[in-house]
Amino acid sequence: MNIVNPATDEVITTVRSDNQQSIELKISKARAGQKKWTLVPLEERIAILRRFAGLLQEHVQSCAEILSSEVGKPLQQAKNEVNGACARIEWLTANATSAYSEEWMVASGATREKIAYEPLGVICNISAWNYPYLVGTNVFVPALLAGNAVIYKPSELATLTGLEIEKYMHEAGVPSDVFQCAVGAKEVGELLLDADLDGYFFTGSYKTGKYIYERVSKKMKPCGLELGGKDPLYVTDDISDISSVAANTADGAFYNNGQSCCAVERIYVHEKVYDAYIAEFVKEVKSYKIGNPAAEGIYIGALTRKEQPAFLAAQVKDALSKGATLLCGGKPISGAGNYFEPTVLVDVTHEMDVMKEESFGPIIGIMKVKVDAEAVALMNDSQYGLTAAVFGLDETRAAEIQRQLNAGTVYWNCCDRVSAALPWSGRNHSGFGSTLSRVGLRVFTQPKAYHLRS
DSSP, X not given: OEEEOTTTOOEEEEOOOOOHHHHHHHHHHHHHXXXXXXXXXXXXXXXXHHHHHHHHHXXXXXXXXXXXXXXXXXXXXXXXXXXXXXXXXXXXXXXXXXXXXXXXXXXXXXXXXXXXXXXXXXXXXXXXXXXXXXXXXXXXXXXXXXXXXXXXXXXGGGHHHHHHHHHHHHHHTOOTTTXXXXXXXXXXXXHHHHSOOSOEEEESOHHHHHHHHHHHGGGTOOEEEEOOOOEEEEEOTTOSOHHHHHHHHHHHHHGGGGOSTTSEEEEEEETXXXXXXXXXXXXXXXXXXXXXXXSTTOSBOOOSSXXXXXXXXXXXXXXXXXXXXEEEOOSBOOSSXXXXXXXXXXXXXXXXXXXXXXXXXXXXXXXXXXXXXXXHHHHTOSSEESEEEEEOSOHHHHHXXXXXXXXXXXXXSOOSOOOTTSOEEOEETXXXXXXXXXXXXXXXXXXXXXXXXX
């Protein structure tokens, strides 16, 4: 399988994909390894995962360079991702003991009662290419802490990063049979879906997530789906520093080339500040430096998927044909690599694909609204329900808007962020189940109830 640099179209290297025989062998090893791993004291598992984070930190430059080369992420943003994963691991390891310790519900008397949290067994983690360190950490770190073995399939677009993760896991002390990387594209994913595993956890698109859920549902095994979004943001009329709000919200839309499930994908602005906001927003977007992600100061690098520039161009064409106005960008950048101009569309409606279907690229539609109720109705007019943001000075007003939003995460005066302390979960086509927080730590366990009578 060729690994291609999306910024240059050059082949970086070639790797050998797994096949049915190698996948079966890896699962067999994982079964045996998990039985031993679950007997390792939790304190030791915590120490090993902390060593893993330390190794990532020690090799942040090389990890970032590999990540940048195969997904097109600007080098500084790649470093930010590795550092963010290390911080996330710190929280998960610091809270693992309280999450996985036995809980006495009735500690005395004739009949005592307690809850124990046991591992699922061997889980399959089919991961994503846009933030492989971060979205991977959400799954394989708590899974390992809980005593599971992990068959980790990185996206074929982030294979080299997946192999780096495997290397440092083993170097940190995770047994080689307890964390194993499954290398390959769709065919390898199908082999894992066919296998008898104890849980399936996927990060990616709604279409693929729905397919995975349908394929594994008959097994009656846990399935977690962290899927996409069409994340809305509302700017109220009481904002004071319009320039700052425009810069922050543009970053929420265009960071990582907009290739984030929680990136801002549609914006609604109160009519009283609309014109001033649009002027500042476009000014900010036009300042972004575009180019090879390895170069200094680049903010917009290459899109990871070769098909994406044409997909985005089709969204622009659809919007313009239905009355939208293009303020900047709007087309692929010619030459080698998968580049697309940062694009801002106004005069948009919900009849346009750019306001309905996940874009996953450097493109945004901005719509004028008259009142908060109109903004809420439009924000909820979606099959997705991952995140939603409100920018404004009045927290009480923002809280009332947030209360009405059908999303797993809501923001006030911030966006496009994830905290390890809070559950990460979607609604509707954005998936189900949770990662992160104490809720997410326990996702990779099965509770056992004890009734103990003297």
